[in-house]
Amino acid sequence: MFGFGLPELIILMIILAVPVLWISALVSAIKSDFPGNNKIIWILAIILVPFLGSILYFIIGRGQRIQQSLVKCGCGSLVDSNASFCTSCGVKMA
Template identity: 35%
Template sequence: MFGLGIIGLLIYAYTIYDVLTSNFGPGNEKIVWILVVIFLPLLGTLLWFLVGKRSARQY
């Protein structure tokens, strides 16, 4: 059980790092994504990898 918590924490930390290092166009998208990931950890992480990464790659 403890190992799953560490894996979850590592995935969460990687998500924050990935959002911070992604290229976004002009605007506040990066700030919005950081807030989503911080305040909704599980849902924010899933949304980032399903939706956010694609929108960040366009720029």
């Protein structure tokens, strides 16, 4: 009667995948650090050209992120190596 076949399921998966791709690219770009104004450029690209901007971000943009080096504090928390103190326990970092 009103069954779903394979073509309908493929179309439904594509329709659901596009917003998930867009949201995950936007969240990743917002949470990451980039050199210069690259963060603003990537966020605008993802918002203004959602599908293409998201794909380009995952192909190109993720490689442009600034990698933070983390060190382990005495309390077991991971802390940025440039931090002056641990955010979890407040101990001054060396």
